[in-house]
Amino acid sequence: MRGDRLLSLVLLLQARPGAAAPELAERLGVSVRTVLRDVEALSGAGIPVYTERGRRGGIRLLDTYRAGLAHLSHAEGAGLAVGQSRLAGDLGLGDALDTALEKLTGAGGRSLRGGLAQARSHVLVDVDPWMRSGEPVPHLPAIHEALLRGQRISLLYRDSEGETSRRTLDPAGLVAKAGTWYLVTAEPALLRVARVEACTVLPEPSRRPPDFDLPATWAALRTGVESRPRDLRVTAEADPAAAPMARRVLARHLTGSSEGTRLELSFNGVAHAVGSLLGLGPRIEVLHPPQVRAALRETAMQVAALYSLQDENNHCAGPRPASG
Secondary structure, eight states: OHHHHHHHHHHHHHHSTTBOHHHHHHHHTSOHHHHHHHHHHHHHTTOOEEEEOSTTOEEEEOTTOOOTTOOOOHHHHHHHHHOOHHHHHHTTOHHHHHHHHHHHHHHHHHHHHHHHHHHHHHOOOOOSOTTOOOOOOTTHHHHHHHHHHTEEEEEEEEOTTSOEEEEEEOEEEEEEETTEEEEEETTTEEEEGGGEEEEEEEEEEOOOOTTOOHHHHHHHHHHHHHTOOOOEEEEEEEOTTTHHHHHHHTGGGBOTTOBTTEEEEEESSHHHHHHHHGGGGGGEEEEEOHHHHHHHHHHHHHHHHHHHHHHHHHHHHOOOOOOO
């Protein structure tokens, strides 16, 4: 038991250099006297630990001392900060996360290894929503590296309307929301990383404010998105057998007046409505407004024409002659 406490004390001193004895005693759940005895024991075992008096005093390890516990690299530490294998993989840190966990479990002994193995066999964290896998984000590692190095980036970005533009930005943070990655910029603004078509890391430093608060900024941006007015009202009738599924798929678009198979929905525009409703096919019919019905009909005809043309081309080509 004391050996575990001494190991915990070394780790605390590495993480909190100059911590006072009462603070260490509280973290370890022992008395101040016990902490001081443990410090003497560490010193006697050759661990370079010492105490400093005064306002800035406390218990310290020599700055050059590193316990042979894990020796995590910078990338491995970043992988642990993400802590989820799929998200770490998006950042290019999947192998680093695995290596960091191996180092920690190797240093922590049988108890830690057993706890990790048990947790992995009983708990699975799936960050992706139903019926949707993670979006490809090939430029995320470059954005992440620029963010850590404090450099500006130039992006070729495709917005929600499909328009592409070149933007020079100051990256301030990355957020993974329900399996989707977002870039928070210093302005602040919010960009979906999957829409980045090209990324160039610039040599000049980014202008991220030194007091930038990522959680607070994200909360404000998220509130702005969630409270954004959806001016297009759509009335639709769902097939009775498909109504429960339609309600689940369209849950964030439903208004309070929806009842039974009649769905009252709200969207940002016609394109938004078509993109959300087309996947339900004939299981739902839009009753109003006419422009959404027309857009759905036009899109469906384009899809039908596309596949009809492909079938005709395949038929005209005929079977390939047998070789030999």
